[in-house]
Amino acid sequence: MPENLQNAAAAELKPSAIEISLVVPVFNEQESIGPLIERICEAMEGFARPWELILVDDGSTDATLMKARSWLERPGLNLAVIELQRNFGQTAAMQAGIDAASGRLIATLDGDLQNDPRDIRAMAQALEERELDLLVGWRKNRKDGLFLRKIPSWCANALIGRITGVRLHDYGCSLKIYRASIIKQVKLMGEMHRFIPAWVAGVVPSSRIGEMVVTHHPRTLGTSKYGISRTFRVILDLLSVLFFMRYQARPGHFFGSIGLAAGAISALILGYLFIDKIAFGNDIGTRPLLLIGFMLFLASIQLITTGILAEMLARTYFRNDDTPNYVVRQTFRRG
Structure with a gap:
């Protein structure tokens, strides 16, 4: 067995004090950071195993970092706030949070309150019951604009699934849950967080990747960081993913x-x-x-x-x- 797989298997068997690490990259989310932490605490209340919350501030220029740090002394909350030196992008921020996570499972979600933290516990249970290594959220009833968000997303999901061979309804949903021993074998680069299932499929069989319908809320605080230009970046990133999946080592x-x-x-x-x-x-x-x-x-x-x-x-x-x-x-x- 290759050394990295042996290490991964050992990590999976090794008992961890933390059951789930919640990783949330944030950038200029000063309005939503407080309600986000509050919702996470409510969603995880009564969870039988220890859990931690890791907020990664991706070079915010507003009061996001200060407001996140104000929650450090909340009783019963195991919180870590990672401040990046500058804005490196969502993928790098997500990688920083994953690297710092110590849980047996790792869940990622957006910091704009559109993902519902109450789905995390159900997803963790489904991951174990279905014996998966990655469970992806499916925003079946998506609360976004039709022309600027939904239609480009539908086209991108169909194209990504056809090219990568990993068939999912919603590649772009940040609400995902992983086995830490698997996702820590994957190095995220560029703006490739949209293609995490494809990267994971290079480590485990695609049969160990699943999806689950999750709740999606309309954005009520802050402003979206995405526009129609994201569609063109997705196409360019997809070409890069295709190259790396097939020819990275050769x-x-x-x-x-x-x-x-x-x-x-x-x-x-x-x-x-x-x-x-x-x-x-x-x-x-x-x-x-x-x-x-x-x-x-x-x-x-x-x-x-x-x-x-x-x-x-x-x-x-x-x-x-x-x-x-x-x-x-x-x-x-x-x-």
Whole structure:
């Protein structure tokens, strides 16, 4: 068994004082941070096992951090507030929270009050009963605008499911629950939090990934951080995910395949022109086809060389892949 899987299995069997870690990235949510913590405390009241709440302030420029820290001394609340040095994006903030989590299970949700914390306990139970490693929330009755949010989301979900092979109704829902031993094997990069199920499918079979209908509330406090431009970013991110899923460990196959195809076409063109010149005596020096053949030949050489260099970089990356994609300024806890 590979060493990382052995470590994951050992972590799963090792008893943890914390059963569930709730990770919430926040950015300029000063209006909603107080009601959010209050709702989480109400939702987890009476939970039989210890739990913790980890708020990750992603470089907020308002009073979000100050208001979050004011809850540190609340009795019965195991709260950690992580302050990032600047705004690194939701994916990096989520990664920071996951890295700091000590629970056997990890739940993530948004800080805008649209996810309902009361779904967490039911999702944790469903994860265990269905023997899953990841359970994704499905906002079946979504309370967002039709044209700016719902339609682009429907299209993106269908496209992501078709390309990645992980069929879910709602990739974009931040309310998810994971086994910590699994999600800690996945390194989130860029703005790839929308594709977490696809990344997890690279660690476990897709049959261990499920979904569950959850409650979704309309946004009543603060302002949305998303617009129609997110649709275009999703398309670009999806292309990156497709590349990483299929060629992360062997990028030479991607560039080399294209290079060999270009080289084959170049060989056919130049072979045809050679025969045309030798056998029929036709002038080929001014023919555009000759230029195309030579350009394809050069492109073939460049692509194959790029593939070799990419293989070398990939091997170096996998040997030294310990650098986090965020910087923590400080972490606040009780006392």
